[in-house]
Amino acid sequence: MSGYSLEIRHLTKKYGDTEVLKDIDLTIKQGEFVALIGKSGCGKSTLLRAVSALTTITGGIIKINGKSVTAINPEVRFLFQDARLLPWKTVLQNVVLGSPTRSREAAVAALQSVDLEMKANFWPSDLSGGQRQRAALARALVGTPKILLLDEPLSALDALTRINMQKLIEALWQKENFTVVLVTHDVSEAVYLADRVVLLEDGRIGLDKKIELSRPRIKDKDSAYYENLILNYILKPAEASAV
Amino acid sequence: MGNSVDSATALVSRKKILGSKGKSREILLKGTGNLLLIWSIPIILFLFWTWLSLTGYLNRLFPTPDELLRTTVRLIEDGTLALNLEVSLIRAFTGLAIGGSTGFILGILTGQFSLVNKILNTPIQMIKSVPRLAILPLVLIWFGIGETSKLILIALSTFFPIYLNTFHGIRSIDRDLLEMGKIYGLSSWEMFKNIIFPGAISSIMIGFRQSLGDTWLILIVAETIAAKSGIGYMATNAREYMMMDVIVLSMVIYALLGSLSDLIAVTATKKMMRWNPAYRRT
Numbered sequence: 001m002s003g004y005s006l007e008i009r010h011l012t013k014k015y016g017d018t019e020v021l022k023d024i025d026l027t028i029k030q031g032e033f034v035a036l037i038g039k040s041g042c043g044k045s046t047l048l049r050a051v052s053a054l055t056t057i058t059g060g061i062i063k064i065n066g067k068s069v070t071a072i073n074p075e076v077r078f079l080f081q082d083a084r085l086l087p088w089k090t091v092l093q094n095v096v097l098g099s100p101t102r103s104r105e106a107a108v109a110a111l112q113s114v115d116l117e118m119k120a121n122f123w124p125s126d127l128s129g130g131q132r133q134r135a136a137l138a139r140a141l142v143g144t145p146k147i148l149l150l151d152e153p154l155s156a157l158d159a160l161t162r163i164n165m166q167k168l169i170e171a172l173w174q175k176e177n178f179t180v181v182l183v184t185h186d187v188s189e190a191v192y193l194a195d196r197v198v199l200l201e202d203g204r205i206g207l208d209k210k211i212e213l214s215r216p217r218i219k220d221k222d223s224a225y226y227e228n229l230i231l232n233y234i235l236k237p238a239e240a241s242a243v
Numbered sequence: 244m245g246n247s248v249d250s251a252t253a254l255v256s257r258k259k260i261l262g263s264k265g266k267s268r269e270i271l272l273k274g275t276g277n278l279l280l281i282w283s284i285p286i287i288l289f290l291f292w293t294w295l296s297l298t299g300y301l302n303r304l305f306p307t308p309d310e311l312l313r314t315t316v317r318l319i320e321d322g323t324l325a326l327n328l329e330v331s332l333i334r335a336f337t338g339l340a341i342g343g344s345t346g347f348i349l350g351i352l353t354g355q356f357s358l359v360n361k362i363l364n365t366p367i368q369m370i371k372s373v374p375r376l377a378i379l380p381l382v383l384i385w386f387g388i389g390e391t392s393k394l395i396l397i398a399l400s401t402f403f404p405i406y407l408n409t410f411h412g413i414r415s416i417d418r419d420l421l422e423m424g425k426i427y428g429l430s431s432w433e434m435f436k437n438i439i440f441p442g443a444i445s446s447i448m449i450g451f452r453q454s455l456g457d458t459w460l461i462l463i464v465a466e467t468i469a470a471k472s473g474i475g476y477m478a479t480n481a482r483e484y485m486m487m488d489v490i491v492l493s494m495v496i497y498a499l500l501g502s503l504s505d506l507i508a509v510t511a512t513k514k515m516m517r518w519n520p521a522y523r524r525t
Contacts, residue, residue, distance in 0.1 A: 072428065074428050084422075086437060086441070088441040089437070089518075123518045124518075125518065
């Protein structure tokens with residue numbers, strides 16, 4: 001079982017007169033883990049929403065496993081910045097909604113995979129932020145998606161919870177082998193998790209860098225090298241204009 | 244200050260001595276205290292009334308407590324009370340069922356579909372602007388003083404609170420949750436069942452409570468003006484013969500019916516909203 005490939009050709013997106021995405025070309029292999037980074041407003045979330053068909057595109061083409069995206073695809077799951085659990089349903093009932101067949105057994109299994117089965121009958125309001133995000137992750141995984149789109153799902157969590165979630169996402173990715181596109185503005189998170197880091201700048205791809213580090217990854221000189229390289233690239237234009 | 248600290252320590256030590264059995268007794272005591280607090284004003288008024296009647300301050304215009312009690316027993320025994328109560332209850336709930344369900348269904352339609360809202364909003368707002376009691380002459384001429392006119396009046400006044408609150412509840416549902424439902428491939432019915440209806444329920448229940456209150460209000464008016472049975476008729480009829488005890492008894496029954504139905508609505512809301520921490524207290 002492997003994830004789907006993703007192919008983006010000449011993608012443009014306009015909101016009125018503002019061009020948010022300008023002629024994006026990007027190919028993501030099956031099962032690849034790609035981190036999409038960039039400053040706020042660079043278009044990274046828009047790109048993710050375009051892939052999931054939550055936003056219509058102005059021009060170009062997006063293909064998932066060779067097929068053009070026209071509608072929301074049940075094999076593509078999306079994890080938002082906020083968990084978006086239904087507050088009037090228990091954790092388990094929320095996860096069941098993620099299953100295309102509304103299977104309770106699959107939902108229980110998904111909750112086990114994120115280590116949250118003991119909270120199955122709790123209301124979302126009784127969970128911590130990290131637990132809520134884990135429940136949302138279980139809901140995304142219960143249908144065994146081929147592509148997982150993560151829109152800064154960890155940005156609202158505290159540092160320790162975030163590290164745990166990063167490990168959990170990596171472990172689940174290695175086990176299920178789906179394709180992941182992670183939007184983040186945390187460069188070290190991108191280097192820690194991704195096979196490849198793509199930098200979006202002003203609606204264009206500025207940098208596309210393979211992270212050639214072995215897994216499990218540790219924070220050392222090599223990861224620091226990648227982090228510096230990417231950070232320098234991001235900060236370069238700002239420094240130039242400051243001089 | 245010192246006093247409250249003292250009583251607090253006394254309470255703690257008493258709890259220790261009494262153990263778990265004492266604890267449950269304390270909860271019981273607390274519950275009784277709460278009940279006393281909630282009913283304190285009616286109880287004080289009742290005692291004051293009894294005192295007034297015992298000292299002979301009350302004239303013929305005010306029934307005494309024992310007169311009221313004897314009348315109540317008499318009306319229960321000869322079946323008058325049960326009969327009128329039944330008639331009033333059937334009117335109230337049929338009217339509420341008609342007006343409430345119409346309001347609920349139209350509120351859902353206008354809340355979800357802009358086209359329906361565009362068509363219906365203006366006429367509904369126009370009808371809403373006419374005071375309910377101003378329609379009374381028209382209804383009486385068209386439908387006479389039979390059951391229909393009373394049901395129409397109740398249905399008309401219970402329609403608006405439920406309609407407006409259902410509409411508002413649906414319009415104010417979190418867009419993010421709807422987007423989540425969309426991406427998880429929920430069908431229209433699943434969207435309604437899982438997201439739209441539960442999201443609007445607290446607002447709908449506010450409308451329902453308001454409608455319940457309006458039901459009793461309009462029922463009194465309708466039964467006072469045009470009826471041959473019901474609690475309102477009982478009071479109007481009693482006025483003719485200056486039977487103050489029956490008039491007061493009717494008021495008491497209306498008050499009890501109103502607060503009882505409100506209590507049921509509040510309990511139902513709490514049960515439906517138990518996922519929300521704000522509804523779990525008290």
